Amino acid sequence: MECGHYSGMGAGRQLAWVLAVGKVGFSAIRKTCLALPGAQHFIKINAQITQCYPQNMLRRTKRGFSFMLNSRFALYCLPVTPTNFDFHCHSSVSDGLLSPSEVARRAAANGVDLWALTDHDDLGGLAVARAEAEEAGMGFVNGVEISIEWNKAPIHIVGLGFDATHPALVSGLDDLRQGRVERARRMGEALAAIGIPGVYEGALTYAANPSLISRAHFARYLVSIGIAKDVSGVFQHYLTPGKPGYVDHRWATLPDAVGWISAAGGVAVVAHPARYKLLSNGDMRRFLGDFKDLGGRAIEIVCGSHSPDHVLHYARLARHFAFHASRGSDFHGPEESYVDLGRLPQLPEDLKPVWRLIA
Numbered sequence: 274m275e276c277g278h279y280s281g282m283g284a285g286r287q288l289a290w291v292l293a294v295g296k297v298g299f300s301a302i303r304k305t306c307l308a309l310p311g312a313q314h315f316i317k318i319n320a321q322i323t324q325c326y327p328q329n330m331l332r333r334t335k336r337g338f339s340f341m342l343n344s345r346f347a348l349y350c351l352p353v354t355p356t357n358f359d360f361h362c363h364s365s366v367s368d369g370l371l372s373p374s375e376v377a378r379r380a381a382a383n384g385v386d387l388w389a390l391t392d393h394d395d396l397g398g399l400a401v402a403r404a405e406a407e408e409a410g411m412g413f414v415n416g417v418e419i420s421i422e423w424n425k426a427p428i429h430i431v432g433l434g435f436d437a438t439h440p441a442l443v444s445g446l447d448d449l450r451q452g453r454v455e456r457a458r459r460m461g462e463a464l465a466a467i468g469i470p471g472v473y474e475g476a477l478t479y480a481a482n483p484s485l486i487s488r489a490h491f492a493r494y495l496v497s498i499g500i501a502k503d504v505s506g507v508f509q510h511y512l513t514p515g516k517p518g519y520v521d522h523r524w525a526t527l528p529d530a531v532g533w534i535s536a537a538g539g540v541a542v543v544a545h546p547a548r549y550k551l552l553s554n555g556d557m558r559r560f561l562g563d564f565k566d567l568g569g570r571a572i573e574i575v576c577g578s579h580s581p582d583h584v585l586h587y588a589r590l591a592r593h594f595a596f597h598a599s600r601g602s603d604f605h606g607p608e609e610s611y612v613d614l615g616r617l618p619q620l621p622e623d624l625k626p627v628w629r630l631i632a
């Protein structure tokens with residue numbers, strides 16, 4: 274196999290060429306391209322190759338494509354060093370307000386060049402998101418955000434770049450979703466007991482995916498019937514521990530989440546670490562140690578809910594634990610998010626961006 278670069282592409286982008294003769298596997302082509310100087314992330318190879326070649330020369334295998342070529346062909350691919358990656362956001366498959374395609378188009382319009390959709394406990398939006406991202410010329414990485422409990426504190430673990438059909442991950446998430454529905458029914462009963470009936474049914478009308486009904490859907494419904502002024506008011510008075518609509522729930526554990534993600538070939542990332550108010554500084558260090566011991570490899574440094582001081586603080590912890598760094602808006606919808614897709618500061622320069630772990 275021979276390969277090289279074309280020159281004169283836009284900032285951060287390089288077009289590579291690969292000349293393959295005979296039977297060549299997808300992974301061999303990918304390896305060759307990744308070995309090219311500057312090729313740190315690999316996108317669009319499937320789309321490019323399918324465009325370049327008649328279908329009968331391609332054979333889809335479990336791991337990608339196998340090429341049966343009888344003579345010399347040029348294979349084009351596009352390695353990209355992302356300049357604006359956003360690895361945390363939600364669609365209506367969980368508690369976001371926009372459909373996966375709408376989120377994809379918005380990310381592309383905002384200049385995101387490498388994107389992950391990370392719906393809560395559900396992989397249902399990934400196929401559509403990937404197709405839409407490819408259409409828009411944006412790199413795409415499979416994502417999910419798993420809710421866990423560690424020492425009684427609710428924590429979110431983002432998974433990136435995994436095989437979305439892996440049985441351990443798929444069945445683990447199925448169980449989690451079932452638990453959510455049971456909890457939502459009990460929340461409805463608890464609110465009825467204090468004189469607010471019909472909230473479970475009302476919240477369901479806000480959940481595009483009923484199996485992912487969450488407190489956010491309850492909050493939106495309660496705002497709509499005038500129980501509180503806004504979503505955060507509902508949380509404060511009704512849906513947090515000790516308040517009448519809060520129902521305890523057995524979440525997945527840290528070993529569950531990191532284990533499922535790693536088994537499926539993905540990278541586990543601690544989501545928005547500054548948001549875990551129940552954890553003291555010492556707890557956070559113990560948690561990060563546990564996370565690392567289990568195979569966790571990255572933490573979110575720049576994200577929608579982090580102040581500049583949080584960025585400095587968690588950057589220090591990332592260096593201490595030798596974690597890679599992630600960046601994500603946690604976008605839920607135009608009116609409900611701290612920041613819009615891709616509209617985030619860059620990572621501190623010395624940190625290793627998490628996309629390097631996902632080829």
Ligand SMILES: [Zn+2]
Pocket residue numbers: 418429544545
């Ligand atoms: Zn979260």
Ligand SMILES: [Zn+2]
Pocket residue numbers: 361362363418603
């Ligand atoms: Zn999130």
